[in-house]
Amino acid sequence: MSLSLTRRTGPLASRLCAFCRSSPSSLPIAGPSRPSPIRSLHVAPIVARTPYRTSPSRGSRGSSRQREPQRGRPSRHDRAGQSSQVITANDYEPRQASRAGKVAQVILDRLPEWTVSSRTQRRLEAYGFDAKTAKITLRDWMGGVEAGLSGVRDDAGAREALQSRGWDVDGLLHALVSEEVATAFEAAMLRHYLEYTVLHESTPPTLVAHLRQLLSITDISRLPFQGQNLPARSLTRHFHLHIGPTNSGKTYNALKALSRAETGAYAGPLRLLAHEVWERLNLGTVGELNGNGRACNLLTGEERRIVGDDAGLLSCTVEMLPLGGAGGDGYDVVVIDEIQMMGDPHRGGSWTTAVLGLKAKEIHLCGDETTMDLLRSLVEPLGDQLTVHRYNRLTPLVVSDKSLNGDYAAVQPGDCIVTFSRTNIFAVKKAVEQTAGRKCAVVYGALPPETRAEQAREFNEGRAEVLVASDAVGMGLNLKINRMIFESLHKFNGRIEVPLSLTQIKQIAGRAGRFGQGRTFSPTASPGASATSSSAERDTADSADSADPALPDETPAPGGEVTTLHKGDLPLLRHLLPTPLSSITHATVDVPFGVTEQLAALLPLSTPFSELLDHVSNLARLPPHTTLGTTQHKAPLSDIIEPVREHLSLSELDLLTYSPVNTRDQRIVDIFRTIVSGYAMSGKVSFDEVFGPSKLLKTLDAVEVALSTMPSPSQILDGKKWVLPGIVINSLPLLESLHKSLVLYIWLSFRLNVAFPDRPIAVDVKARTEAVLEQSLEHLPGLKRRKKPSAEDRERIRIEEEREAAQEAKTGKGKIGIDWKPRDEGERTRERWRGVGLVQPAQEVEKDSAA
Structure with missing residues (x-):
């Protein structure tokens, strides 16, 4: 099948982005049919490709992750004189096994x-x-x-x-x-x-x-028979593998089992997911609780909330899951989400550790079908039982008959546009708001989880009609998306443009029309499943009770739709969605x-x-059936620590190299270097010592002052000019770096609480940073009202004005505007849970002393 997409570059790339003031080479590329702030993909008549090679990562022996398609290289020029990069359906074919x-x-x-x-x-x-x-x-x-x-x-x-x-x-x-x-x-x-x-x-x-x-x-x-895994060998554990596509009800059924257990835990890949399950268990909106909340504690790398010392339930990230339970007595039920992550070379070791060493009678694993054979080969030799529950998608997902053909005026309420890089996200946001007149929320990986959750809430509650997001939308947020629109099927990985993996495409597309997340609702229904015991391959007909009333957040939507922004991408997307995923053959392990x-x-x-x-x-x-996790993250951090190594123990070195540091952000690297030096030399690191010399706090103060002088977007009358201070635009990357640096300090304070005594200060500044980021997103370009066009924008404005005139003639309405809806602060979940069960440093010291 000859399906392909191509990246194009042309004369419109010479324009400068008003938001980032970046050079043309880093700009999103516009297509030739209409001015657009993003790149255009099309079917190229003349192509040339070569397979890519992945250089081995440091300390890694191979990856069992889903194979990425082959990269294309810049090739011959097409008839428009534009360079082309091609991806075809053949690039997604599984590799033939070596002999x-x-x-x-x-x-x-x-x-x-x-x-x-x-x-x-x-x-x-x-x-x-x-x-x-x-x-x-x-x-x-x-x-x-x-x-x-x-x-x-x-x-x-x-x-x-x-x-x-x-x-x-x-x-x-x-x-x-x-x-x-x-x-x-x-x-x-x-x-x-x-x-x-x-x-x-x-x-x-x-x-x-x-x-x-x-x-x-x-x-x-x-x-499996050594160290921390040994206590689990005293049990015959029963694994329940819930496999199915996105929006199939697998996690819903697993959480029902957890809600009935006397003791248990949920372990997810993201703090957002752990926080959501923690909240739902305490509120009683999980499974059959029917509003009768269960006391549940929260444990993540940077947050610990103790609702009750005798709480039987725990919600945590996988890395923080205590294998032996409270006091080493084990659990009745544990739910581990996104089990296919056990093949990830960076984090997969934590999932494998949980599978091998978790002391629990019943373990529910949720994920896609790629892990079934691998899990059978891992758990059955240990004497454990594995029952497989298969699920189908609860609501239909269809590929549109046509793309948007590059026209942002076709964007509708409930749409989510997926693009990549901060520049592209804000360019698309601006295009949608100025062309379609629909307010946009934004979600991308560099934003703090709290800000991502707040932006998602803006979208779900209708204050923003459209969501513009990166691939971070694929996991961790419940979103009421009616239609998913791929702006592109490839992204920049830090070095080159690479195609999205098949796993990413399926996971992102599956967010549309999720069960219980639609903007319109159908009669209630309950998720169902069929089950098979792998040891005897027998049907158990383990279906959910259809008589159970669905809770409001579990009400089915009419279905989801997925399409592309550009016409040339749609055939490839249509071909890829039904393509089965390759099985994961090896689980990642970390050396103790x-x-x-x-x-x-x-x-x-x-x-x-x-x-x-x-x-x-x-x-x-x-x-057997394992591969070694990469030390790619630890190696550069160990190089930073090496000059003061003689002042640190080996366990301290190991802990510091696990720190959440983005080594591509030099500002965070400098903060980490200051922390390491202070800890090695004095054994105590104050907040002022770390952040005082940095300009990040000064930036936060300056942006707070600038925002305080501005009216909210809902107070700016249509047609009124309002100049956005440059510091608000230019400081967004600095605020993101500040937030990550604060998370680093908080992360270390939970592990070295005496050495990092100023966690309350860091938590307070972190909350300020999140608030400023949210306000900045409200005022960033795309939210400003109309202004006179510059010379280079004249053609784009002419087209927009023609469209507005046509709309006015048709509807009797004037310029497209955005209906700004004020926020209801009292409804924010964050306010509801602020301070609930927070663990303070003094409490930890007291507990450590008692121990």
Whole structure:
């Protein structure tokens, strides 16, 4: 099937954006049919593509995430003289599985280079090798490997030869499919060589003993039966896997089970989701509670709320889930959301840890169909039971017959336009508000979760008719979206333009017409499911009770619609939505800190922490069906910490490298460096010490003053000019950085509460920052009233005025305006829960002392 989309660049790209004042190269690109602040995608008649390659990430042995499509490269020029970048449906086809013969060939190809590389030599020196021993053993090992693998004639022979000589064939096959070849094969060759050297006759006895310790410590192949996972082996756990597409009722049914349990927990991927479930359980709007709330506590990386010391329920993020429950007594029921995240190379280890080590009688896993086989292979060998519940979408999702054809006047109330980058989001927002006269809310990843939730509330409650969002809309927010509009099917990943993955496309599209989130309502219904026990493959007909009345937030919508802004994207979208997702074959695991700690004792004292992480990654032997999580985030932070490492313990180093720091934001990196230096040198970090030298607080004060002099948008009369202070526009990225820096301080204060004593101050400034961000979004470009056109905007304004004149002739109304609706502060959920159950530093110190 020849479906493709193309990015176009043309003369309109030379315009400057009034919002960002950026150079033309960073602007959204307009299509030729009508002036537009965003890029246009079309079917290109002449194309050229090459597959992309993913460079191996530091400390990672491969990823089991959903395969991204191949990137296109700038190609021949089309007839308009515009450069094209093409994505086709073929790019989303699953990769063909590699064969054992390919694994053997890669090993043979890489052997000569690996044995003489400087990286290999440095590692062997760190393990205690002298030059003579290394030379002899490397020569003999390489000769043995070549002799054993060179003569294989077919894949069956290759597999037998590899397995008989101790190679992890399945792990290396997975690495080939994931394109993480270099890192995975280097690690496999290193461990294989060390195991050979231990048995070599020329290896000195002291080195043999040392290597045996290295290999034993880093062997985590029996991880489910070790350490923190051991208490879970005392139970025969019953897993319920709820699988289905977005808006199929799987989480609804899982939460019903939790609401009936005496003790239990919900663990989600985002703080927004954890906060939402916490609120609903306390209010009694989950499952069959019918308004009778259950006491539930909240535990996230930056927020802890204790509603009751004896509360039986907990809502948390997956990383914060206590495996043993309160007091180590375990749980009756636990719900783990978005289980497909266990294949994520960055965060997936937390999901796998929960699956392997959670001490609970009943564990409900919610996600898509990609994890079913993997979960069966993980939990059934442990003696646990797995029952699969399959769901269909509760409301229909249809692809529109036509796109918007680049016309923002066709945007309707209840629409969500998905685009990428802050620049594009505000450009689209401005176009919709000025062309269609519909107020827009915005949601994107750099905004604080609280601000995202407030913008979502503006949209859901009708104060904003349209939502403009990034791919952050795909998870964590309940939204009343009638129609989802893809402005583009690719985005910039920090280096190049890349296509959206199939998972992203399905998850974003599925947000339209969600059950209970429609703007119009149908008669009530209750989600249903069918269930199958994987051990016996028997039907249990575990359907929800259709007689149960649906709660207001669980009332079905008539269905959802999905389309594209540009005509050329629609055929590809229509083709991709029904395409099944590829299965996740390996779960991500993280090496326990105890392994790192023991390994550090066997390496030279001068080994930098980043190199210690590399040693752990390269030596680790993993359990079946798993792959090692990446240390890509920890490595740059460890480099920042290294100058003061001698003042820190290994556990402190490890904790600091887990800090929530966006290393691409230099302002946050500078804050982190100040925090690390202060903590290492004095053991105490005050709020003023961190934020006093920074200009971020001064920016917050200045924007607060500027906003205080401005009327609210609802007070600005139509046609009145109002100049927005430049500081409000230009300070948005700084305010986002300030918020993330405050979150960092709060995050550390929960883990090192004595060393970070000023959490109340940070929480207060964080709330101020969120309020200023919300007010700034209300006043940003797109919300301003009409002004005289500049020379470069004259053509666009002419088209808009012609459309307005046509509308006035048709409807009798004048200029398109926005109906501003005042907020009802009393209805805000944030106000309802402000201060409820908040844990203060003094309480923690008191509890620690008592313990």
